[in-house]
Amino acid sequence: MRVNAWSFPPTHIPSLSGEIVDVSLDFVAEEDRARRTRKIRHPLATFFHLFFRVSAIIAYLCCDWFSRSFVMCFLMVITLLSCDFWSVKNVTGRLLVGLRWWNQIDEDGRSHWMFEAKKGRNCSGTEAEAQIFWLGLIVCPLVWTTFFFTTLFSFKMKWLALVVAGFSLQAANLYGYLRCKAGEQETLPKSASQYLGQQFIQKPDIIFGIL
Numbered sequence: 001m002r003v004n005a006w007s008f009p010p011t012h013i014p015s016l017s018g019e020i021v022d023v024s025l026d027f028v029a030e031e032d033r034a035r036r037t038r039k040i041r042h043p044l045a046t047f048f049h050l051f052f053r054v055s056a057i058i059a060y061l062c063c064d065w066f067s068r069s070f071v072m073c074f075l076m077v078i079t080l081l082s083c084d085f086w087s088v089k090n091v092t093g094r095l096l097v098g099l100r101w102w103n104q105i106d107e108d109g110r111s112h113w114m115f116e117a118k119k120g121r122n123c124s125g126t127e128a129e130a131q132i133f134w135l136g137l138i139v140c141p142l143v144w145t146t147f148f149f150t151t152l153f154s155f156k157m158k159w160l161a162l163v164v165a166g167f168s169l170q171a172a173n174l175y176g177y178l179r180c181k182a183g184e185q186e187t188l189p190k191s192a193s194q195y196l197g198q199q200f201i202q203k204p205d206i207i208f209g210i211l
Contacts, residue, residue: 039126039128040126040128040129041125041126041129042095042096042125042129045091045092045095045096045125045129046092046096046125046129046132046133048087048091048092049087049088049092049096049132049133049136050132050136052080052081052083052084052087053080053081053084053088053136053140053170054136054140055080056077056080056081056084056166057140057143057144059073059076059077059080060073060077060147060162060163060166063076063077070158074162077162077166078162078165081165081166081169081170082169084169084170085169085170085172085173088137088173089101089102089173089176092133093133093173093177093180094118095125096125096129096130096132096133097125097129097130097133097134097177098117098118098119098125099115099116099117099118099177099180099181100116100118100180101113101114101115101116101176101177101179101180102114113176115176115179115180115182116180117180117181117183137170137173137174137177138174140170141167141170141171141174144163144166144167144170144171145167147163147166147167148160148163148164148167151163
């Protein structure tokens with residue numbers, strides 16, 4: 001629900017027939033429309049929303065050019081993926097689309113996943129920023145899915161853990177923001193798949209244990 005910050009009385013304008021016509025001036029709607037049609041409102045956040053995830057993909061594809069060491073390539077890609085996960089989860093989602101999700105522990109030690117969508121005027125970025133946000137959020141997990149099948153079919157098992165880590169970190173953000181977009185703010189039901197997703201986020205050693 002939008003809360004109007006300014007209230008203007010209707011303007012009385014005489015018509016051609018001599019009658020008085022009431023015309024309402026909605027300056028708030030005009031201001032909101034101008035803000036939404038502005039191209040980029042948060043250039044730095046928009047840049048880093050794509051920078052880390054695209055850099056991780058490029059580093060994965062070109063890591064043999066940088067170093068022959070698998071460990072160095074692994075650490076470089078994981079570092080970029082971790083920076084991307086943190087920035088998208090804690091910064092760009094809140095600034096560009098007004099969404100956030102997080103995990104909290106209650107007094108009984110139970111884990112709760114919370115999904116929130118900010119409401120009201122000036123709650124997010126522009127339409128262009130929203131398009132960039134969702135495009136990067138959806139396309140990159142699809143790219144890592146492609147890497148998974150190519151790695152699996154080419155029997156490059158040492159790279160499989162890295163690909164699984166990349167897909168898991170980016171799919172977690174995608175799932176979280178889709179839940180926020182749906183307007184749901186509740187505790188996730190405890191199922192096996194969600195438990196595994198929580199372990200991937202909170203205990204990354206599970207991913208890397210097969211190395």
